[in-house]
Structures are given as structure tokens and as C-alpha cells.
Amino acid sequence: MTKILQGHHLTKRFRGLVALHDVSFELNRGEILGLIGPNGAGKSTLVSLISGTLTPTSGALTFEGRSLLKITTHHRAHLGIGRTFQVMKPFPGLSVLDNVCVGALFGRDGGEHRLEAAREAAHACLEFVGLGHRVHQRAEALGGPDRKRLELAKALAMKPKLLLCDEVMAGLNHVEIEEVIEVIRKVRDQGISILVIEHVMKAIQSLSDRLLVLHHGEKIADGPPREVLADPRVVEAYLGRRRS
Numbered sequence: 001m002t003k004i005l006q007g008h009h010l011t012k013r014f015r016g017l018v019a020l021h022d023v024s025f026e027l028n029r030g031e032i033l034g035l036i037g038p039n040g041a042g043k044s045t046l047v048s049l050i051s052g053t054l055t056p057t058s059g060a061l062t063f064e065g066r067s068l069l070k071i072t073t074h075h076r077a078h079l080g081i082g083r084t085f086q087v088m089k090p091f092p093g094l095s096v097l098d099n100v101c102v103g104a105l106f107g108r109d110g111g112e113h114r115l116e117a118a119r120e121a122a123h124a125c126l127e128f129v130g131l132g133h134r135v136h137q138r139a140e141a142l143g144g145p146d147r148k149r150l151e152l153a154k155a156l157a158m159k160p161k162l163l164l165c166d167e168v169m170a171g172l173n174h175v176e177i178e179e180v181i182e183v184i185r186k187v188r189d190q191g192i193s194i195l196v197i198e199h200v201m202k203a204i205q206s207l208s209d210r211l212l213v214l215h216h217g218e219k220i221a222d223g224p225p226r227e228v229l230a231d232p233r234v235v236e237a238y239l240g241r242r243r244s
Contacts, residue, residue: 043214
């Protein structure tokens with residue numbers, strides 16, 4: 001399969017703290033890669049290195065064969081890298097539609113160049129995630145589940161080739177989780193590659209083609225979900241503690 005994203009020996013230090021150490025991985029085009037591990041394992045740090053909000057201390061990172069190390073965050077968006085955030089912060093004072101419109105204006109290849117076209121694209125993304133009935137509502141008035149959908153819509157409006165999802169199912173009930181799973185599958189069906197961080201094991205296991213497991217900033221497993229979740233190192237570091 002064609003590799004869209006590759007990380008080689010990535011390390012990130014914050015002064016004396018090593019948040020990520022010598023992590024190598026790859027993501028194939030059209031694949032869903034699940035990223036799991038205990039709190040503090042380095043998952044969000046890895047996503048931030050990919051999106052450009054953090055810079056690695058050492059190592060290499062390539063997207064479609066091109067090094068990302070000297071490419072700014074907004075230029076990575078223009079290349080086709082979009083992300084959601086674990087802490088949801090919609091643009092205050094703007095409607096749901098205009099929040100998503102911002103993503104459409106600054107996405108892949110420079111985004112839409114006409115406001116009318118951006119709003120049309122934003123409306124389509126909101127319908128896609130199930131928020132079409134809330135387009136004129138103030139974004140800050142949305143509840144938690146709808147803010148998760150808004151995060152997805154903002155990222156999708158950027159027309160990404162690669163979507164980074166940081167705990168988009170956290171805090172949702174069973175029905176809401178199933179709805180988001182279905183949306184993510186539809187995103188992949190459009191040819192978008194996805195890296196997803198999630199603690200909901202049923203969701204991550206059913207969604208992912210492969211799992212990448214971090215523990216104390218190091219990679220301890222990478223492979224098919226069934227094999228990874230049976231790995232004694234994963235059970236001891238993550239699953240065993242969750243089941244106890």
C-alpha cells in the first residue's frame with residue numbers, strides 16, 4: 001500500500017521531560033490507524049508533531065514523501081493535513097456555519113477563495129456530520145456531543161487527505177459513539193486517511209485497520225488490532241489496568 005505519512009525515530013523533549021522517544025511509524029493511504037495508550041503516553045504529542053503545533057527534538061516526519069519539519073502549521077493544512085482537538089474551542093461569537101466556513105477558507109490548496117463557495121462547503125460538511133439543523137446557532141451554545149461533531153465538520157471542511165482525530169468520542173454515550181463511528185467510516189470511504197486517538201476500546205478496535213500503542217513515550221506495539229490487544233506488553237501497560 002502507498003504510505004501517506006511516515007515518522008522516523010521521533011523524539012520530543014520538554015526540558016528534562018521526554019514526552020516521546022524514538023518513535024517510528026507509518027500510515028497507509030486510505031487506512032485508519034488507531035493510536036492508544038495510557039494517559040501521558042505521548043499520543044497527543046505525536047499528533048501535535050504531525051499537525052505542526054509542536055516541533056520534534058529529533059527525528060524525521062514525511063507526508064506524501066515530503067519532509068514536514070520546516071513546514072508551518074497552516075502550510076500543512078494547505079497540503080491536506082487536518083485535525084480535531086481534544087479540548088473543543090469553537091470560535092466565539094460565530095454561528096455553527098461560520099465556524100466551519102473558517103475551515104473551508106483555509107484548507108487544502110489554500111482553501112475556497114469565495115465566501116459563498118466556502119459556506120456551501122461548510123453546509124455540506126455540517127449535513128454530513130449531522131449538524132445541518134444547527135447551522136445558524138451560535139457555536140458556543142452547542143452541548144458536548146454537538147461540539148464534537150462541530151470539530152469534525154471544521155476539519156472536514158479543510159478537505160484533508162489526512163485527518164487526525166484526538167478523542168472525538170470522549171464523553172459520548174453509547175448511541176452517540178456509534179453515530180460518530182459511522183461518520184468516521186464514511187470519511188474513510190471518501191479516501192481520507194485517518195489517525196485516531198481514542199480510549200473507547202470497542203470503538204477503536206472496530207474502526208482501526210491497525211493499532212499503534214505508546215507507553216511512557218515509547219512505541220510498544222504496532223499491528224492488527226487482534227494481535228496488538230493480545231500482546232502481553234499492551235495488556236500489562238494499558239488494558240490490564242483498565243480491566244482491574
